[in-house]
Amino acid sequence: MDELITTLKAVAEPTRLRLLALCSQGEFTVSELVQILGQSQPRVSRHLKLLCDAGLLQKLREGSWMFYRFQPDENAAPLADQLLSLIPEGDAMIILDRKRLEEVKAERSKAATDYFRQNALHWDKIRALHVDAGEVEQAIGNILLEKPGEKFLDIGTGTGRMLELIAPQFQSAKGIDQSHEMLAIARDNLDRAKLKNCQLRQGDMYQLPFPDQSYDAASLHMVLHFADEPAKVIADAARVLRPGGKLLIIDFAPHHLEELRKKYHHRRLGFSDGEIVHWFQRNGLQFKSPVHLPGEQLTVALWLGIKK
Ligand SMILES: C[S@@+](CC[C@H](N)C(=O)[O-])C[C@H]1O[C@@H](n2cnc3c(N)ncnc32)[C@H](O)[C@@H]1O
Structure with a gap:
């Protein structure tokens, strides 16, 4: 019962439900999530912490960066999957979040491609x-x-x-x-x-x-x-x-x-x-x-x- 209530409390808040939906679409840093949600960093970090504490999200360190992804622990997984499936795809806020998420992914992709382009020449030469x-x-x-x-x-x-x-x-x-x-x-x-x-x-x-x-x-x-x-x-x-x-x-x-x-x-x-x-x-x-x-x-x- 306690675990169930902790999970339900963790998602019973609009921003946290949006975060859950976002993090099911890939791994994101706090600053990317801040950019998508349009809320302050301390606020977003606090919500993320609650979702991690409830076993709904996982925090992954990459050097000085921290990524968050939807990876519920064993106990929370069945409910978390069900909650995700209940989030209405047509909700105006969810649609806007997805649009901003795509923009963030496109920015990421551009930065990665630029770096790759600088180095790809080397690899192509070796490949030849x-x-x-x-x-x-x-x-x-x-x-x-x-x-x-x-x-x-x-x-x-x-x-x-x-x-x-x-x-x-x-x-x-x-x-x-x-x-x-x-x-x-x-x-x-x-x-x-x-x-x-x-x-x-x-x-x-x-x-x-x-x-x-x-x-x-x-x-x-x-x-x-x-x-x-x-x-x-x-x-x-x-x-x-x-x-x-x-x-x-x-x-x-x-x-x-x-x-x-x-x-x-x-x-x-x-x-x-x-x-x-x-x-x-x-x-x-x-x-x-x-x-x-x-x-x-x-x-x-x-x-x-x-x-x-
Ligand atoms: C030529 S790339 C090969 C990448 C990939 N395995 C492939 O074949 O497409 C070599 C990779 O090894 C990584 N690397 C080199 N030293 C490493 C280390 N000590 N620990 C982890 N990765 C390392 C580099 O960052 C680089 O991405």
């Missing part, structure tokens, strides 16, 4: 050196989508491409990256793809903010060559996998394109199968035969490890 991305994605899908599990983690998610490709077949998925800018692009991409089972987190691949054995599959797509200490990245990825879980690394086979170091800050000029086997063995991962996709100047390799 290796095999077609479609072929790589096909090979990734063949491995990760064969018997998908419940939870998927993409480490160094960048623009969230792996999430778009893999997450629909999992119950839930997380993407982690250290860069705000990349996460902004990923958020925009996931929004467009309407992928509601995905969450993004700012975090470090050396210290994943997740408990041991909490994922069924993880990927490191074109991330490891930026690592100072790839062995440590693999160790932490292996730590968060459940027994039987898959770690898929997609990166370059050894190459001699020294200029990639200077121009694009690559630390490592690819990895040999032997090196990866060694790291897998040290971290309780059983090595499966690798896939090599040779391109013009760079060979893309896929290395799969299964947690014992």
Whole structure:
């Protein structure tokens, strides 16, 4: 009874009901919600706190930013879903909120696209050196989508491409990256793809903010060559996998394109199968035969490890 009354009290206020409806449409910062609702920041923050305390919204930290999303805890979920479905779509205030929400999303999207445009040129140049991305994605899908599990983690998610490709077949998925800018692009991409089972987190691949054995599959797509200490990245990825879980690394086979170091800050000029086997063995991962996709100047390799 107490929990039910707390939930009902939390939503029994116009702004809080509007906030609930808004946060069911994606992840938003307080200042974005302030912009949409046209109310003062302290007021909006107070309402958000009450909704979080009632277990209706979740607060997610990304560096110094805080995002809010509709993710009711187990007890509040059935009622919260029902309440959401009862909010009249044709209500004038709800229609206005949605319109402003679309404006906020469009602003976000523009900022992300501008940043991406500045960097995309680099990626396009690197992409031209290796095999077609479609072929790589096909090979990734063949491995990760064969018997998908419940939870998927993409480490160094960048623009969230792996999430778009893999997450629909999992119950839930997380993407982690250290860069705000990349996460902004990923958020925009996931929004467009309407992928509601995905969450993004700012975090470090050396210290994943997740408990041991909490994922069924993880990927490191074109991330490891930026690592100072790839062995440590693999160790932490292996730590968060459940027994039987898959770690898929997609990166370059050894190459001699020294200029990639200077121009694009690559630390490592690819990895040999032997090196990866060694790291897998040290971290309780059983090595499966690798896939090599040779391109013009760079060979893309896929290395799969299964947690014992
Ligand atoms: C070349 S991008 C690849 C992005 C994505 N996996 C893809 O293939 O589209 C490398 C990503 O690794 C992220 N990254 C680099 N070092 C990291 C770290 N220590 N922790 C988390 N992410 C990191 C970068 O911010 C960047 O988004």
